[in-house]
Amino acid sequence: MKHLLSINDLNRETIQQLLDRAQVLLEQVVQQNTQLNTLSGQVITHLFFEPSTRTQYSFTIAAQRLGAFVLNPPINLTSMTKGESLLDMVRTFIAMGTQLFVVRHREEKTAQWLADSIQQHAIVINGGDGCHQHPTQALLDLLTIAQYKKQFEALNVAIVGDIVHSRVARSLISGLHIMGCQDIRLIAPPELLDAKMTDKTAQVEHSIEKGLVDADVVVCLRIQRERMADTDAPEPDQFFKQYGLTPERLALAKPTAIVLHPGPINQGVEIDPAVVDSPQSMILQQVTNGVAMRMAVIEWLCA
Amino acid sequence: MKHLLSINDLNRETIQQLLDRAQVLLEQVVQQNTQLNTLSGQVITHLFFEPSTRTQYSFTIAAQRLGAFVLNPPINLTSMTKGESLLDMVRTFIAMGTQLFVVRHREEKTAQWLADSIQQHAIVINGGDGCHQHPTQALLDLLTIAQYKKQFEALNVAIVGDIVHSRVARSLISGLHIMGCQDIRLIAPPELLDAKMTDKTAQVEHSIEKGLVDADVVVCLRIQRERMADTDAPEPDQFFKQYGLTPERLALAKPTAIVLHPGPINQGVEIDPAVVDSPQSMILQQVTNGVAMRMAVIEWLCA
Amino acid sequence: MKHLLSINDLNRETIQQLLDRAQVLLEQVVQQNTQLNTLSGQVITHLFFEPSTRTQYSFTIAAQRLGAFVLNPPINLTSMTKGESLLDMVRTFIAMGTQLFVVRHREEKTAQWLADSIQQHAIVINGGDGCHQHPTQALLDLLTIAQYKKQFEALNVAIVGDIVHSRVARSLISGLHIMGCQDIRLIAPPELLDAKMTDKTAQVEHSIEKGLVDADVVVCLRIQRERMADTDAPEPDQFFKQYGLTPERLALAKPTAIVLHPGPINQGVEIDPAVVDSPQSMILQQVTNGVAMRMAVIEWLCA
Numbered sequence: 025m026k027h028l029l030s031i032n033d034l035n036r037e038t039i040q041q042l043l044d045r046a047q048v049l050l051e052q053v054v055q056q057n058t059q060l061n062t063l064s065g066q067v068i069t070h071l072f073f074e075p076s077t078r079t080q081y082s083f084t085i086a087a088q089r090l091g092a093f094v095l096n097p098p099i100n101l102t103s104m105t106k107g108e109s110l111l112d113m114v115r116t117f118i119a120m121g122t123q124l125f126v127v128r129h130r131e132e133k134t135a136q137w138l139a140d141s142i143q144q145h146a147i148v149i150n151g152g153d154g155c156h157q158h159p160t161q162a163l164l165d166l167l168t169i170a171q172y173k174k175q176f177e178a179l180n181v182a183i184v185g186d187i188v189h190s191r192v193a194r195s196l197i198s199g200l201h202i203m204g205c206q207d208i209r210l211i212a213p214p215e216l217l218d219a220k221m222t223d224k225t226a227q228v229e230h231s232i233e234k235g236l237v238d239a240d241v242v243v244c245l246r247i248q249r250e251r252m253a254d255t256d257a258p259e260p261d262q263f264f265k266q267y268g269l270t271p272e273r274l275a276l277a278k279p280t281a282i283v284l285h286p287g288p289i290n291q292g293v294e295i296d297p298a299v300v301d302s303p304q305s306m307i308l309q310q311v312t313n314g315v316a317m318r319m320a321v322i323e324w325l326c327a
Numbered sequence: 328m329k330h331l332l333s334i335n336d337l338n339r340e341t342i343q344q345l346l347d348r349a350q351v352l353l354e355q356v357v358q359q360n361t362q363l364n365t366l367s368g369q370v371i372t373h374l375f376f377e378p379s380t381r382t383q384y385s386f387t388i389a390a391q392r393l394g395a396f397v398l399n400p401p402i403n404l405t406s407m408t409k410g411e412s413l414l415d416m417v418r419t420f421i422a423m424g425t426q427l428f429v430v431r432h433r434e435e436k437t438a439q440w441l442a443d444s445i446q447q448h449a450i451v452i453n454g455g456d457g458c459h460q461h462p463t464q465a466l467l468d469l470l471t472i473a474q475y476k477k478q479f480e481a482l483n484v485a486i487v488g489d490i491v492h493s494r495v496a497r498s499l500i501s502g503l504h505i506m507g508c509q510d511i512r513l514i515a516p517p518e519l520l521d522a523k524m525t526d527k528t529a530q531v532e533h534s535i536e537k538g539l540v541d542a543d544v545v546v547c548l549r550i551q552r553e554r555m556a557d558t559d560a561p562e563p564d565q566f567f568k569q570y571g572l573t574p575e576r577l578a579l580a581k582p583t584a585i586v587l588h589p590g591p592i593n594q595g596v597e598i599d600p601a602v603v604d605s606p607q608s609m610i611l612q613q614v615t616n617g618v619a620m621r622m623a624v625i626e627w628l629c630a
Numbered sequence: 631m632k633h634l635l636s637i638n639d640l641n642r643e644t645i646q647q648l649l650d651r652a653q654v655l656l657e658q659v660v661q662q663n664t665q666l667n668t669l670s671g672q673v674i675t676h677l678f679f680e681p682s683t684r685t686q687y688s689f690t691i692a693a694q695r696l697g698a699f700v701l702n703p704p705i706n707l708t709s710m711t712k713g714e715s716l717l718d719m720v721r722t723f724i725a726m727g728t729q730l731f732v733v734r735h736r737e738e739k740t741a742q743w744l745a746d747s748i749q750q751h752a753i754v755i756n757g758g759d760g761c762h763q764h765p766t767q768a769l770l771d772l773l774t775i776a777q778y779k780k781q782f783e784a785l786n787v788a789i790v791g792d793i794v795h796s797r798v799a800r801s802l803i804s805g806l807h808i809m810g811c812q813d814i815r816l817i818a819p820p821e822l823l824d825a826k827m828t829d830k831t832a833q834v835e836h837s838i839e840k841g842l843v844d845a846d847v848v849v850c851l852r853i854q855r856e857r858m859a860d861t862d863a864p865e866p867d868q869f870f871k872q873y874g875l876t877p878e879r880l881a882l883a884k885p886t887a888i889v890l891h892p893g894p895i896n897q898g899v900e901i902d903p904a905v906v907d908s909p910q911s912m913i914l915q916q917v918t919n920g921v922a923m924r925m926a927v928i929e930w931l932c933a
Contacts, residue, residue, distance in 0.1 A: 065663045066663050093694050095691075097687060113894075120917055121660060
């Protein structure tokens, strides 16, 4: 039995297979509004300790398009923590028929802890754990890039914003590396960078004007205000002045550059509304791709 | 792409088609507890900013009997208002596959605002907006009347109670006019009437005893206590004394008169329990008709 | 039309039929993760006034495996009580197509009251009412016992713990009696026993060491802390010292004895984690059996 806890669990061949399968599911099922019977009678349970409308409903729709039952039990966010009571609940859901859990939690490695605890009794997908990993987000980002760019090796990818708190950035950087991408630039003020990440995996650039030059892909991260309370991070309007993705700054990238954002968007903080609505923005395409990619992942794990 | 924002969006021919189709769906699907595959694979998302168990579940069952997926995301009532964050969420649900939204909101014209904002990207049904419109309620009321009365033109319809705060009254009066009904009486104290409505569309009667004489249909409105805080409206027991629908008062209408109420009922405030349970009461029939009519509306909009 | 309000509504023959049918559904549907169309198009509505993740989702999965729609309306626990507003809501759900309700409530005989109120208009299953009855729990306990023990007549069943507050105990004792079981021992301190129950239906034993000798089945009850506030019941650690089910105490029972617990478990209060995880523990098997038994019950009531 396989789990999907980190993008690093996957090799290039597997990621390529998932990209190919997701593209087929996108065209034949998602865009056609149809439904498969692949997982008819199977039970998928969501454990969202951290609320996330878009991720939760993306997984819900993906599961339903595969024909599975989805349970979205309300999680008591305050009383339920890692430990016996959570494990008791998880074992109960397995005994009731759950074959796959999607877990999201504010703490790092909760999905790993869960997979270790339940071992071969059910599949675990990490739907985001703290600042650590969010593998299906990385996969849908890779799918979006692959739809518009031919080769990962040749790409210049600029990732802008709150990198230190971003599981999206961590997962995507790893995914890009696995796919052979050599040129990744991390654009952020020093207090929003992680020294460990920048050592070897990507170049650092403190000036967005320099960092965006000739980029093929610009990934704009959400400012995680709730996680920035204790840092010396700049105020929102100050951040927008220094690092906000405006049409003028985007013009420094290649004319064919595409813009990604994991959502939800803070308009006027990390991104200008004019960029959100521009033809270069693939933000809503990412959402649609998310359903197809989660279908591909669930199908692959349950096969 | 069509929306259903107000009963005034529909002409007589379309309403008659919806009445006919709803009657067929009532007899062949709703009353048989069966299910169609018409909308198999399609996604309907409910946006209920104002909670309403009966309307929400009526739409849910209607959609399920058509074979659609229904998403009932929990809406954060305090933080989510008209504007960018709502629009961002709505665009996300469209990108995830939503083809139709049912929207209910305390503020008038939210459904209209939404339809204008998303244009041709998804269908909007107004599930009630402030004191303004509730078109599917008007349609199910018309269906209930049509099941018991032959011709709308010849009917005398009495609408009793809190008219000024009632989107049900506004929608039904318009619907009755469209269907050719000439004789509508609005029975309420002056502080619960809307001067604009009473100018031309219906006669006003402050005495319930006079207003009910020879009525074919008596529509009893729910007292919207939460909306009456600022008015000079009478206290509940005072209201019941002056305007409550009792068996004695109902006897002033035709012996064949039917009684409608949109629910939920305030027993002993606007209506006597003996009237609720009398053979003239079509209140539960309205609920059943609501499922069939919402099926007909969804089917028509998605066709 | 039948209801299931108490295990005492059933005779031995009916219980045996339900046990046989549940075993078939367990093997052919639950363990195969498949789905039937038996109740396709039918609507089941859950009214859980007292929250219970495991019972609610067990019924949800059972209903879905039978092909039914399940409505899980959020219940306003504070405002909704027995009376007109509840009855109005229930009648509305019936008019929308509900054929079966599962009701759980803190107050005794709510399910009975509901069944009396709605009469032949829908089916009621008691999903637990106060300290009174929980018939589907008793049935799944009987199924678990029947899977491991040949004859109910010959069994020695020990029930340990908070008996006075336990609808599980009350229902199971009655169920065991109906099935011919003669030797039931109730093990608890005097303040957690019910004098009425112990008169004739079962033997009382205040010492767990004496009570467990030669038991075939040991049923460990959950300590209902929230219901024990007003009693002279011992503190949790004191209770564990005197009545906790440890491996040493379990060794006093027959070597083939099985351990049941209705869940959720208070580890280290009524039961030792080593017993929960021992091969004698059938606690997770009970959960799986619960889905199969609820399928059998719903199928039988809707037939």
